[in-house]
Every structure is written in structure tokens, then in C-alpha cells.
Amino acid sequence: MVTIEEALHIIEDQKIILKSETKPLEESLGYALATNTASPFDVPEFDNSAMDGYALCGLYQGYQLVGEVAAGDSKEILMNDGEAVRIFTGAKVPQNTSAVMMQEKTSVKENTLFLDEMPKAGQNIRKKGGQLEEGQEVFIEGHILNPPSLALMGSLGLENLKVFSKPRVNIITTGNELVKPGQPKTEGQIYESNSYAISGALQQFGFEHHQKTQIQDDFEATKAGIKTALESCDILIISGGISVGDYDFVKQSLEENGVNELFYKVFQKPGKPLYFGRKGNQFVFALPGNPASSLTCFYVYVLPLLQKLSGYPKAGLTTYQFPIKHAYENRFGRPSFLKAAVFDGKVEILDGQGSSMIQSMAKGNALAFIDKEEKLEEGDLIKCKLIS
Numbered sequence: 001m002v003t004i005e006e007a008l009h010i011i012e013d014q015k016i017i018l019k020s021e022t023k024p025l026e027e028s029l030g031y032a033l034a035t036n037t038a039s040p041f042d043v044p045e046f047d048n049s050a051m052d053g054y055a056l057c058g059l060y061q062g063y064q065l066v067g068e069v070a071a072g073d074s075k076e077i078l079m080n081d082g083e084a085v086r087i088f089t090g091a092k093v094p095q096n097t098s099a100v101m102m103q104e105k106t107s108v109k110e111n112t113l114f115l116d117e118m119p120k121a122g123q124n125i126r127k128k129g130g131q132l133e134e135g136q137e138v139f140i141e142g143h144i145l146n147p148p149s150l151a152l153m154g155s156l157g158l159e160n161l162k163v164f165s166k167p168r169v170n171i172i173t174t175g176n177e178l179v180k181p182g183q184p185k186t187e188g189q190i191y192e193s194n195s196y197a198i199s200g201a202l203q204q205f206g207f208e209h210h211q212k213t214q215i216q217d218d219f220e221a222t223k224a225g226i227k228t229a230l231e232s233c234d235i236l237i238i239s240g241g242i243s244v245g246d247y248d249f250v251k252q253s254l255e256e257n258g259v260n261e262l263f264y265k266v267f268q269k270p271g272k273p274l275y276f277g278r279k280g281n282q283f284v285f286a287l288p289g290n291p292a293s294s295l296t297c298f299y300v301y302v303l304p305l306l307q308k309l310s311g312y313p314k315a316g317l318t319t320y321q322f323p324i325k326h327a328y329e330n331r332f333g334r335p336s337f338l339k340a341a342v343f344d345g346k347v348e349i350l351d352g353q354g355s356s357m358i359q360s361m362a363k364g365n366a367l368a369f370i371d372k373e374e375k376l377e378e379g380d381l382i383k384c385k386l387i388s
């Protein structure tokens with residue numbers, strides 16, 4: 001049995017080989033960049049107008065209008081002192097523009113422009129290189145591409161990006177009692193639900209599963225199922241069959257498939273019988289079958305490895321501290337992840353903390369952490385990971 005910290009360190013310390021690939025810009029969301037990126041040109045590439053209005057030559061309150069320039073126009077207009085041109089947002093300003101005045105503060109009579117106020121030098125001109133200069137570092141390797149990053153890469157004209165590949169994930173669920181939702185079931189059977197939580201949590205963080213298999217509680221079937229799943233994944237996530245019951249065949253089947261145990265059993269609630277192992281460059285998590293245990297272990301242990309294998313510089317959910325809404329005492333005798341709701345900056349520990357109870361987790365949005373035998377008063381800070 002290891003502590004939570006030891007288990008997390010074992011995962012964090014795994015030596016891994018990152019793979020990279022080239023992805024089209026529109027498919028790169030959530031990937032980590034596999035190279036540094038420098039700006040190939042100044043951004044913006046030319047001085048341009050921040051407003052619809054008038055480009056002014058010299059600083060006066062009246063001008064002679066001599067033309068027009070719209071966004072995308074490449075023609076050069078030469079203005080003399082005291083002249084102005086109609087201009088639109090994003091249009092390249094003529095070379096000798098002193099300022100741009102927004103049209104709301106102007107009036108035009110015949111061909112003369114009048115300003116309501118004196119213009120200020122440089123006003124409403126977005127300067128060449130004002131955001132980035134040619135050759136300037138934009139991102140370093142490992143930067144995780146969020147929507148504004150995609151916009152920035154697009155604005156640099158980059159169509160394809162070199163990113164770290166994401167791991168291929170297979171899921172196995174185990175248990176004779178499990179029936180697929182929508183199918184008829186008999187007394188003693190239940191609907192299989194863990195795989196939906198796991199594949200949903202994978203999607204939530206930009207991953208997907210490759211294969212999903214349901215296996216009966218049978219040693220040979222478990223061994224064969226694991227062998228097949230290991231043929232096509234970087235991470236295998238197994239749910240159930242990892243405790244000490246007579247029908248828990250997962251651990252032995254993993255050994256027989258050449259998977260080396262890195263830890264088994266974590267001093268925590270829920271998810272005590274959690275298993276983590278490795279075979280070459282493949283990793284296996286066997287999550288305890290209880291629904292809240294398996295999903296909690298996913299967020300706390302599986303997600304950091306998925307992100308580490310994706311080249312993320314910092315993996316796992318951030319831990320925040322918020323005041324607790326009510327007094328709470330840990331009576332579980334183990335460090336515990338509690339189903340919680342964070343609302344208006346305060347944490348409520350929800351009813352229904354049993355490992356088999358998923359409804360409290362479904363209605364909440366956080367996992368709060370309380371140490372063994374810790375006792376909190378209202379307003380005390382409690383650690384939380386936000387899960388939705």
C-alpha cells in the first residue's frame with residue numbers, strides 16, 4: 001500500500017518517450033506544441049486603422065478629403081499636410097498619416113472634413129510590429145494550444161503545427177453482472193456505467209478511447225482481453241476486478257501479460273485497490289469497480305499520466321483552496337476525496353459519499369480533499385480539484 005503522494009510521484013517519475021506529429025491547425029486544440037515558434041513577420045505587418053473614420057495628415061480640426069482606403073486595399077495614397085482620407089478598421093494607413101479620427105467625432109460638408117475635437121498624434125493607429133516583431137518568440141515547446149493560440153498561429157499563416165501526439169487509450173470493463181444500457185437484464189445484474197464516465201472524462205480533457213471491451217469474470221477471458229487490448233494502446237484503463245474477491249482476476253492477468261506492478265493499493269478513500277503498472281512503454285491502470293472510486297481515480301491519477309504522455313509541462317488538475325460552507329469531520333480513517341460542490345467560492349461536501357454512489361458526484365463539480373481524521377470548522381480552507 002502506498003500513500004497518495006507516493007502514488008502520484010511514481011506516476012510523475014515515469015520515464016517516457018514523447019512522440020510528435022504534424023496536425024492541421026483546426027485539429028490542434030488541446031495538443032502541446034513540439035517545437036518553439038517564432039513570428040515569421042511583424043504583427044501587424046503594416047500600420048493600420050483601429051477605427052472606421054478618417055486618416056489625417058497633420059493635426060488640425062479641418063481637412064480636405066482626397067480619397068478612400070478600405071481593409072485589404074494595397075494602393076498607396078499620398079496625402080499632403082491638411083488632407084485626409086476616408087478609412088476603415090484594419091485598412092493600411094497612408095504613409096504620412098498623423099492620426100485616425102473615428103467617424104462619430106466628425107462631420108463632412110462637401111469635400112471638407114470637420115473634427116469635433118483636436119486629434120492626438122498616433123491616435124487610433126495600430127503600429128506595425130505592435131503585437132509581435134519578426135523573429136520574436138511566440139510559444140515555447142510544450143505550450144498547450146487553446147483557442148486563442150490557434151487564432152495566433154493562424155494569424156502567422158501557419159497551416160500545420162508540429163505537436164506531441166496524444167496517447168492511444170483502450171478501456172476494459174469487467175464483471176459478469178454488467179449489462180449494456182438498453183439491453184434486457186435479469187435479477188442480480190446491473191447496467192454497465194463506468195465506461196461512460198471514463199470515456200466522458202477522456203473527452204472532457206481532449207482524449208478519446210480507441211477500443212472499449214467488456215469482459216466476463218473469468219481468468220482466461222480476462223487474460224486474453226488484456227492481451228488484445230495491449231496490442232493497440234499506450235494506456236489501458238481497466239475497471240473492476242482488481243480487489244481481493246474470488247472473481248477478481250485482473251491483477252494476475254496483468255502479471256501473466258508481462259505487466260510490471262508499479263503500485264497496488266493506495267491509502268485513500270475511495271479507490272483503495274487502485275493498481276498501476278507498466279509494460280515497456282505501455283501503462284495500465286486498473287481502477288476499482290465502484291463507480292465513484294473509478295472516476296475519482298481517473299481524475300487524480302490517470303489524467304496526469306495522459307497529459308504527461310501528451311507533452312504537457314504541468315499535468316493533472318490544479319488544486320485550489322476554498323472555505324468550507326459547514327463544519328466537516330473525516331470519519332473514514334483514510335485521506336479522502338470527497339464529492340463536493342463549489343459555488344460562490346465556497347465548498348459544500350455533498351451527501352452520498354459512498355464509493356458506489358455516483359449521483360452526488362454527478363450533481364457536484366469538485367473533489368475536495370480531507371486528510372485522515374482531519375476536522376474542519378465552517379470557513380476553514382479545504383483543498384479542491386474542479387472536475388467540471
Ligand SMILES: Nc1nc2c(c(=O)[nH]1)N[C@H]1C(S)=C(S)[C@@H](COP(=O)(O)OP(=O)(O)OC[C@H]3O[C@@H](n4cnc5c(N)ncnc54)[C@H](O)[C@@H]3O)O[C@H]1N2
Nearest residue numbers: 173192193194195240241242243248272287288289290293
Ligand atoms: N474483502 C474486501 N472486499 C473489498 C475490498 C477490500 O479491501 N477487501 N475493497 C472494496 C473496495 S474499497 C472497492 S473500491 C471494491 C473494488 O473492487 P473491484 O475493483 O474488484 O471491483 P468489482 O468487485 O468488480 O466491482 C465493485 C462494485 O462496482 C460495480 N461495478 C464494477 N464495474 C462496474 C461498471 N463498469 N459499471 C457499473 N458498476 C460497476 C460492481 O457491480 C460492484 O458493485 O472492492 C471492495 N471490496
Ligand code: MOO
Nearest residue numbers: 270271272293355
Ligand atoms: O476504496 Mo473503495 O473505492 O472505498 O470503495
